[in-house]
Amino acid sequence: MLNTRFCERFSVELPLIQAGMAGNITTPEMVAAVSEAGGLGTLGAAYMQPDAIRQAIREIKRLTSKPFAVNLLLYPEVERPEVTPAFTEWLNGRRAAVGLPEWSGELPMTPDAIAERFRILLEEEVPVFSFAFSLPGAFGEEARRAGMKLIGTATTLEEALALQEAGVDAIVAQGGEAGGHRGTFHVGDQGDGACIGTLPLVALLTEALPDMPIIAAGGIMDGRGMIAALALGADAVQLGTRFLACKESSAHPAYKARLLAARETDTAITRAFSGRPARGVDNRFMQTQREAGVSPLPFPVQNRLTGEIRAAAARQNDSENMTLWAGQGVAMLREEESAAEIVAKLIREAERAAARIALLCPGSSRR
């Protein structure tokens, strides 16, 4: 059932990845439940401290002996950015909204511990390393030498071809519908033109890269979406939003409540939180940045700078000033389920969708 090249290459039963959502969402319980159910669970470790990553990996391994992935975001540090008075005014407005004092003006320039995080993945012998924001670079060679499988993220054909050249084992084709950060390498050029819908992106990539397993991501919420992606030529699907509000998710309760209430028109792409484009349920934090007409600072500086605000908002259950990452499929999210229930439902729905195709193309099964 649904046994694709992806399943063989990654030694899993189902062509299904639970996305490695960063920022206190994925738990060892979620990752292990998805992997135990036959999919590939992913720990979103991008913002975790190295020690916490090690603990989480060990906990996952305690819960399951099946393959799982750990996701990191790979990005360069940036030069100290210029700050305009209008930016400071906007930021102080957000700080005031959550009861924080005025910004000191100090820019958080301490480099992130990406190499240290990656080191933990090597030491703990993680089966699959997935990443976004760039090519794997030197990490890729180290990961391969250690026997890890690599999954990169592409938002365009150009990015997919570069990832193939870099020797990854599979590529996530991330459509414009996807929640959270856009995985693009070309962050400077994220106009409308760079935001390709999942359906045409997957069709294009599977045609142009016939030897590469393509993983469809963005707007897929159920088994119908799985079969649709496989029909387009994908070898697997990656779902994030569907798992965001699940029982094992450590997403903030106020965030989960917003997800369960959201309509399909409620999300937007913003750089307000991190400096990089990402899709989430629109809220005051995003609206005030648009209204002020200020440019956020570059990633990762903006991300660190807004971290204190987001943490304060979380303590106050203030969903207007926290990140509410979600894809356009969020309108189809209606109840809190367990991760294992989600996987079981996906498979049943996929079987029904496949049966619909068999009924409409009665000769196809004999080919």
Add this chain to the structure above:
Amino acid sequence: MLNTRFCERFSVELPLIQAGMAGNITTPEMVAAVSEAGGLGTLGAAYMQPDAIRQAIREIKRLTSKPFAVNLLLYPEVERPEVTPAFTEWLNGRRAAVGLPEWSGELPMTPDAIAERFRILLEEEVPVFSFAFSLPGAFGEEARRAGMKLIGTATTLEEALALQEAGVDAIVAQGGEAGGHRGTFHVGDQGDGACIGTLPLVALLTEALPDMPIIAAGGIMDGRGMIAALALGADAVQLGTRFLACKESSAHPAYKARLLAARETDTAITRAFSGRPARGVDNRFMQTQREAGVSPLPFPVQNRLTGEIRAAAARQNDSENMTLWAGQGVAMLREEESAAEIVAKLIREAERAAARIALLCPGSSRR
């Protein structure tokens, strides 16, 4: 083969519509070829003079006895808009680029002949009336009394529910990937949030409107996309871009050349040409409007005002100042084919995609 509710309701063999692309694209030959091949061809009559519509319908009927559709855009006239000096400067820049003298400042406020166009559809007994930009209103009742089938266009769940309430026979779920005008009713609110990808939009609408045939549109370029849409629960697909460069298309040769060369990242949504959001291959006309930071006038005034520029550009083979409407699937367009060849290929591709699903879900055909 592929016999859905849509086929039965519209008396066609294939769940496939060739989109009614306005602006001198669709020809009676294209429409008739698609209908003869078993699909539903559509005459894009939105900007045609009533007499020309009558001639085209008669020509289609001479070429085929099978059902076809005529598409109109339904919109209100607007108040005389304010014009800023910056707008005039931008417009004069575009006029100069194609050798036209400075704008007189006169606004083309003469109402469009929508009711007269619709009258022709009644008189010539057109089988299917498809439309966008609004609910059918009084036209809907007249069309139904005359025995016409109605197809409306929705870009959100709210629009789809309103169309169902208005009694249409099927609804096009137009995803954000689609080329040409966005069919939305809510033109004032066309931020990112209103641009839902085809995959999640179709999944949402088929779930929420189980008794309504949903036609998936946006980014579908081949038979894989057809099967994907059917797996999501759609009853048919509508393709525009795939037919744009076909042999029967009267699109300008310079436009066709741009389509065949375009990458998936080359399109953008603009209001620069018509005042309403529409997706096309990005060009100087669109770029200069963004750079000037001017707001186009409301539809249909902007559309009339730029008509002279577009006509001059066409005479000069100047693809930088004509409309190059195209969806995000345009990167998969590689050769000029006949409309009948396209339909035949779509069916073969759909059969292959269905066979792939049957292979991956071996039990599905026995359910």
